[in-house]
Amino acid sequence: MTIEKQEAYLKNWINQDETAEAMLPLIGHLYRDRGVNINVYGQSLVNQTVIGVLNAHQFAQQVLESQLSVLDTFPILQALSRLDLSPCRVDIGKLTVRFRAQGNGTPLEDFVRQELMPVNKGKNALLKEPQDVVLYGFGRVGRLLARLLIEKTGGGDKLRLRAIVVRKGSDEDLMKRASLLERDSVHGPFNAVITLDKEENAIIANGNMVRLIYANSPDGIDYTQYGIHNAIVIDNTGKWRDRAGLGLHLQSQGVAKVILTAPGKGDIPNIVFGINHHEVNGDETIYSAASCTTNAVVPVLKAVNDRFGVVNGHLETCHSYTNDQNLIDNYHKGDRRGRAAALNMVLTSTGAAQAVAKALPELAGKLTGNAIRVPVPNVSLAVVNLTLAKETSVSELNDHLRDTALHSPLQNQIAFVNSPELVSSDFIGSRHAGVVDSLATIVTGNRCVLYVWYDNEFGYASQVVRLLQKIAGLELPVIPA
Template sequence: MTVNDDAFTNWKHREEIAESMIPIIGKLHREQDVTVLLHSRSLVNKSVISILKTHRFARQIAGGELSVTETLPFLQALTTLDLGPSQIDIGMLAATYKNNNEGLTVEEFTARAVAGATGTANTRRPEPRDVVLYGFGRIGRLVARLLIEKAGSGNGLRLRAIVVRPGGGRAADDLVKRASLLRRDSIHGQFQGTITVDEAHNKIIANGNEIKVIYAADPTEIDYTTHGINNAVLIDNTGKWRDRQGLSQHLRPGIDKVVLTAPGKGDIPNIVHGVNHDTIKPDEQILSCASCTTNAIVPPLKAMADEYGVLRGHVETVHSFTNDQNLLDNYHSADRRGRSAPLNMVITETGAASAVAKALPDLKAPITGSSIRVPVPDVSIAILSLRLGRETTREEVLDHLRDISLHSPLKRQIDFTTAPDAVSMDFVGSRHASTIDAGATKVDGDNAILYLWYDNEYGYSCQVIRVVQHLTGIEHPTYPTPTP
């Protein structure tokens, strides 16, 4: 047998193992509401190749490739436990087990590591919570995809309705077109599942989820209880109203809380999940998820401030163009944004730097910011230049940020890559708020420059979902527990 034969035989063996993992992962998700992760990446509804690629990717952040032969025993051990709703990272289980010298079996170690999700400590199963999307644009459709994806266990958040302005022509044509936009996306690809249209009842049915499409020109026209919707969270992704007075219009019969997918104004709390989501007051009815750029820069900024101190900083975002720009030169109320988006780099402003104070009130360092819109349809990069409170080295900073991405409570927000040829398209579909580019990082004494890739559509939508899960008490704990 040749070396090539050996490699191919090994590959087929790993394929077989990955294939055996799929029904275990699916059953844990459907029957026990357990999401199996690998270094913060969900393995639910993934193909054999996706599972193998996710294991392969572990080398980028953990320093070495992770094999399915290492993680399968931990997955099998989970099936013997009385688990409640939770997220369990088998990559972290395998990694921490390697460093454990207590002589425990895989089964014993796993049972101890996830004890908070088992037996009498089993997390209660929350009642499903209704969600309404107000607006169905770029963020609205991605949030819809995520809500439908996460409805597989039958618990948690349920997308019940979408509110849109009355379209031209027949309502059926409008409904079909909106369903088609959900089904196919030029950037994020095909919807994973099936979508049908119930024209008679104005519903889109996606993977068995019946979603009512409500046509309304104004929030005050709607009584959601007439559609069987109660105690719902409404996600406003239009950005039309950004202060308390405007967003209060959504607090109609059937709506309990309102979440804005844009920076809030005035006294609206701006929430970045992973950083200040635990400051949400139980009686708060209106809050904002800030901007995609704020979500990208605040978690790494907190990680750096906690370890080194930050005296001042500047963020320059190189941002993909958005729908508020023009395809060709035309009038626009903002300076420069009227110029053709796919043909120009466009200097514009960003409120992300000033929004840092709302998410990190203890950080007294002045942070400035500016932005350049560029001719790419998705994924942006934030260049975060910091004056630190003490001198350090590039190696120390990278070790710190890699550790944060693997082991800290910010590991769902901060990703880490050492890929030497990483470019923007590589991060389409990233579920993290941002990804540290190790190769581009620069450190000189007390000056550090971080390059942060972020999918300003999908990664941000994931952050929105995390805030809503926390707001409704449906945010499942993760095991092994991240190190503070």
């Protein structure tokens, strides 16, 4: 019996491995030639390896608590690859589950054609011309934004990263910037082929020529001399956070709009994508993507408030240390932040509790907050302690959050896990704004405590890109809705 099991396991693995391998060219063709993004319960399969495809299915299977493998989804993928699709985002995991439940003997080809009918109308461009994007600053978030934008180039008809603006550091500046893009101690090597064009002072990444422009201020650059027009500038320096400061970008030739990767001050719209992105309009020229913590907790708070009501609560974040802190003890203008970041837990403040109200006005004045900087370089944890308007239970609350993560419009913001062995480093690279750790959920009557992990670098950068796409007019139809 043991030998029979061994052979069965190996045979099943070989079958799945071969199937996942056969899926890759179909996924690549649909993405590059049609602008179709294939995913499985929110896990993108674009630019994935065979193991990446298999792991995406495994993750979905664990959350669904039911069988879902590449053997199930491959026929769906084959069927939709034979359609004449326009740009869209297709979840072949959800289509598979829906076919099981609602197929009722319908041939799979007919079912897929019916589900994809809204986008089965031939290739078309979502934009009249590619949207130029400029990164102002090239720190932690800036480099991850570059990775994401290069990864999403596709056929080159959507977002185009055209330039990165920095202050020149040395004669080897171009090489050093490219090296930091290519290698990262936290996120690992970038899945890209990178070369340099020294004549153009440009980094060539997967065919994208990204110029390095040197400047000391946002308002003295003529982007048009580099062929850049109507660009959206993403300011990830954090140096300017009000309308007057960020408005300097708009004085440069070739700039149309600005996104700040930090909480904005004054009347600047603070957008948490998935919550208040409907506030994006054609008249506004400056937006803030709020903070990483605000993006992590607001979607979860909305999900809980919509179902159970939030009377009040406290938000405590265990936040990874940042470049603002000192490596060893030294002077710092902020309280406590002068102490060695990698050796201490540092009690500090967070504006996330107050910032929640900018995206969810119904929670204004209901939350307090604080933060502890902890000795890890990335991935943070929000502990959300709430008093609810009605009593609930662990199972009811978790079931609601699981359903929200899998089937609601917040599926790209909220992820849901149920493993007893997960720790902070397991969430490095998560593209969700926050991940609910369901096994840590505590409920007593109308009191609950939720634990929400978030990659404060990559997850946040993913939210910034979603906001960028919205501002650029890149809203892909989602199938199934």
